[in-house]
Amino acid sequence: MILTPWLAPIVWEGTFNHDILMEEYQRNSYRIGLLVPAIGKYIQLLKKFLESAERYFVKGGMVKYYVCTDRPDEVKALNLDIKRPMKIIKVPEYSDWHQTVMGRMEVIKNQTELLFHKELDYLACLDTDIVMLNPIGVEILGEMVGALHPGYYHSPRKDLPYERRPISQAFIPEDEGDFYYQGNFFLGTVPRIYQLTKACNENIMKDRANGIHARFDEESHLNKYFLYNKPTKVLSPEYICNDSLGSPKDIKIKRVNHGDKPFKKDT
Ligand SMILES: CC(=O)N[C@H]1[C@@H](OP(=O)(O)OP(=O)(O)OC[C@H]2O[C@@H](n3ccc(=O)[nH]c3=O)[C@H](O)[C@@H]2O)O[C@H](CO)[C@H](O)[C@@H]1O
Numbered sequence: 001m002i003l004t005p006w007l008a009p010i011v012w013e014g015t016f017n018h019d020i021l022m023e024e025y026q027r028n029s030y031r032i033g034l035l036v037p038a039i040g041k042y043i044q045l046l047k048k049f050l051e052s053a054e055r056y057f058v059k060g061g062m063v064k065y066y067v068c069t070d071r072p073d074e075v076k077a078l079n080l081d082i083k084r085p086m087k088i089i090k091v092p093e094y095s096d097w098h099q100t101v102m103g104r105m106e107v108i109k110n111q112t113e114l115l116f117h118k119e120l121d122y123l124a125c126l127d128t129d130i131v132m133l134n135p136i137g138v139e140i141l142g143e144m145v146g147a148l149h150p151g152y153y154h155s156p157r158k159d160l161p162y163e164r165r166p167i168s169q170a171f172i173p174e175d176e177g178d179f180y181y182q183g184n185f186f187l188g189t190v191p192r193i194y195q196l197t198k199a200c201n202e203n204i205m206k207d208r209a210n211g212i213h214a215r216f217d218e219e220s221h222l223n224k225y226f227l228y229n230k231p232t233k234v235l236s237p238e239y240i241c242n243d244s245l246g247s248p249k250d251i252k253i254k255r256v257n258h259g260d261k262p263f264k265k266d267t
């Protein structure tokens with residue numbers, strides 16, 4: 001499938017000409033931010049993430065890295081082999097894993113107001129446990145872009161793991177839903193990312209006030225948002241693979257490996 005039912009492209013290897021897209025990009029010299037949280041022990045993953053991004057993420061583009069961390073000194077001590085600019089954004093140490101992943105929406109919203117609206121045209125938000133293995137180029141750029149979860153792109157709607165409890169703001173009724181999007185790779189223009197993170201954060205706050213926590217944290221809220229605010233471009237699972245998937249025939253190129261950690265996740 002290379003087009004959604006609302007006619008947004010689904011980006012697979014072979015569906016685009018990188019040279020044409022790059023010429024178009026260079027005429028506009030868009031500024032791209034790559035934001036990654038590295039809070040607590042996830043700082044251990046940062047060097048591999050950033051050095052792979054340096055090699056593969058929009059090569060030839062104007063990219064700046066934004067690292068959100070509770071421990072700036074540990075990030076500075078990493079001896080990173082990167083040439084593109086990096087800014088460290090100080091964030092609180094959250095009480096647990098769930099608050100940390102949910103907090104990302106609030107941090108992005110706040111930093112968009114303060115910083116990103118001045119510094120960037122596009123912002124991409126990725127997990128730290130991603131290692132890029134192949135080029136991820138300007139083909140990913142769009143107004144508002146989501147990535148298909150590699151575990152569910154062939155699943156019927158009834159099997160998509162949306163939040164199904166009506167009490168949550170992330171609730172999606174049984175007879176609705178297009179795709180299941182992954183929470184760890186989304187991007188868009190700065191104004192669209194602002195709207196997205198503001199809406200998700202407000203819904204997270206409402207859930208908190210109502211004593212409910214959505215099934216897959218901020219990913220459930222992102223899926224709700226994308227249902228009623230359709231992405232203008234969708235990334236195929238090439239962009240968010242992991243080894244546990246094996247080698248599905250339709251994934252010709254694994255652009256990343258996601259999820260390997262040298263420590264146990266404390267959820
Ligand atoms: C299989 C599974 O359960 N997947 C869920 C899990 O993905 P993951 O298992 O990929 O979550 P994860 O442990 O990678 O955490 C998400 C990201 O938050 C950041 N981080 C998290 C904790 C911390 O102490 N410090 C820190 O920096 C870091 O960038 C990390 O990569 O979580 C996501 C939330 O985004 C979604 O809910 C996914 O569906």
Ligand SMILES: [Mn+2]
Nearest residue numbers: 127129184259
């Ligand atoms: Mn992850």
